[in-house]
Amino acid sequence: AKSLLVKRGVEFEEVNLGGHPELQAELTDVTGLTGFPQVTVDGETLGGLNELRAADKSGALASWSAG
Numbered sequence: 783a784k785s786l787l788v789k790r791g792v793e794f795e796e797v798n799l800g801g802h803p804e805l806q807a808e809l810t811d812v813t814g815l816t817g818f819p820q821v822t823v824d825g826e827t828l829g830g831l832n833e834l835r836a837a838d839k840s841g842a843l844a845s846w847s848a849g
Contacts, residue, residue, distance in 0.1 A: 786835070792843060792847045
């Protein structure tokens with residue numbers, strides 16, 4: 783996910799929850815997603831890598847890099 787965001791020039795903040803199972807569980811409770819990475823845009827959960835790739839394919843990712 784990170785490499786796709788970098789490739790498309792999208793600014794992002796990476797939060798690594800490795801080694802923090804309690805935070806992973808809390809994020810799962812909030813988003814309903816169990817896999818990682820989890821991508822959020824402006825506070826809304828997009829999903830994981832597959833959803834990020836779909837956003838790239840649809841052109842939505844390009845609009846995020848435009849600001």
